[in-house]
Amino acid sequence: MAVRRKEKLMRCSQCRVAKYCGAKCQKKAWPDHKRECKCLKSCKPRYPPDSVRLLGRVVVKLMEETPSESEKLYSFYDLESNINKLTEDKKEGLRQLAVTFQLYIRGEIQDVSQLPPSFDIFEAFAKVSVTFGIFANALHQPFTLYFVVDP
Secondary structure, X not given: OOOOOOOOOEEOOOOOOOEEOOHHHHHHHHHHHHHHHHHHHHOOOOOOOHHHHHHHHHHXXXXXXXXXXXXXXXXXXXXXXXXXXXXXXXXXXXXXXXXXXXXXXXXXXXXXXXXXXXXOHHHHHHHHEEEEOOOOOOOOOOEEEEOOOOO
């Protein structure tokens, strides 16, 4: 269903963060949103940036026992992080996101040892976040572009 600019989106009644075009879309998205919802409720009233929520979704997908069809061809672990090409300022930003992520995900995962094997939070943020400072949204605020292997 396409949402027009002036239409009001519905919000998840539990976390009040996730938005849906209607009850049908919300019900369809619930299996993926259920764990995220728990994390969002645990960090009220300060919600994490979208990049933290995105990485949370990636982690949940990685923890599933059965890989999706696309993951059989190309997995999250195949992505390059290019950490060695980042400036110290960008690395510090990723470190701050990693700390925020640990606070966010504790609603679902109590200890980093529960994360998928060989999963490095800092490197994961370097894989999923690519900031373009020259682009801006309609309000002239910088935004982040995300690449997701299998949403």
